[in-house]
Amino acid sequence: MRIGLLGTGPWARMAYAPALSRHGELDFAGVWGRRTSAAKELADSYDVPAYDDVDALLADVDAVAVALPPAVQADLAVRAARAGRHLLLDKPLALTVADGRAVVGAVEESGVASVVFFTARFQSEIEAWITEQAAVEGWFTGRAHWLGAVFSDDGSPFAASPWRREKGALWDVGPHALSVLLPVLGDAQRVAAAAHGPGDTVHLVLEHVSGASSTLTLSLTAPPGAAGATVELRGAAGVKLLPESSDGAVAALLRAGDALLAASGTGQAHACDAAFALRVTEILAAAEDLLNGGA
Incomplete structure (x- = not known):
């Protein structure tokens, strides 16, 4: 090709x-x-x-x-x-x-x-973990912290990105968090709450079609020492944590x-085709509307 x-x-x-x-x-x-x-x-x-x-x-x-x-x-x-x-x-x-x-x-x-x-979704350890957890029933809640230091680390090559400056963490790292949570907990039928944090940080609460809920904390302005991504699932199967990946x-x-x-x-x-990415865009747009004062 x-x-x-x-x-x-x-x-x-x-x-x-x-x-x-x-x-x-x-x-x-x-x-x-x-x-x-x-x-x-x-x-x-x-x-x-x-x-x-x-x-x-x-x-x-x-x-x-x-x-x-x-x-x-x-x-x-x-x-x-x-x-x-x-x-x-x-x-x-x-x-x-x-x-x-x-x-x-x-x-x-x-x-x-x-x-x-x-x-x-294309890192081998994480893909395997998502597949494993998606086959498990009874998830009660999920929590994702996806914290970047793009705007707090002077060495980031993405700090000058105009669209990241305008749209912030919601649109840059929000897709990553959703790409992990949605295949496990099911589609988000509603963005129940959205709130601003320090810098471009946002906090979201989602209701999923499975009956589970999830919370997301997203940032590009985290202190470098606090940056990183964690996902935690809790349910009938206990507590499961997203593994680290060796794939760059x-x-x-x-x-x-x-x-x-x-x-x-x-x-x-x-x-992860365009249709899935569109659904992610729809969820982010709904969250953005809430953050901007929409109903």
Whole structure:
């Protein structure tokens, strides 16, 4: 499968480009970016072509990987899907429900495969843990703390990200927490409460279709020493804690590439497809509405 990369920022350089170049069954076919000079620099480092026209890249590939801000990703994902290109996307799928629905509509109309890279879902130890816990009945409650130090650590390459500055932890790390909780506790039928904490920190309470509830604490402004991700489940089976993963982002993206190949080859949707990512977007939008004073 010939795959092109859309994006040249830190995440494209740190994760996507290395993964695409190392995957044995993906042919890293080129780079397009909003800045031509950055696209050329990244492409040259992997000895692949740089494109100054995104449609020219789409014409030369079977699939695209997108490492761009979510508002930009949504528009380009629709464009790529309508061109018949399979999609390896990043979270969040979009920043509005309407944009997310547009992506899902284009995917369904064109019949292309889609995989959205929720990092934890493609880390082997965590994926196995989620599968194990999803088969257990009687969960009573879940608790997720997903705390980053993007805005409190001067060395973070993502601190200057305009969309993260605007949307904060809810939209950046919220998708990660939901990607772990939803397959275990079931869909969130209601965001029961949402409150602001220090900095961009938010606290959410969700009611799940299984009858369980969950609480989420999300932040990008945690002190570096307090940063990290924990998930705890409590129920009839006792207490279960999310394991740490030895897989970094590149290893996880290699597995996401495997998932895209499988979905495109079999026609069977992956659990983390655009439709799942849309549901995450809908939950985040409902939480944002509550945080902004909505009913």
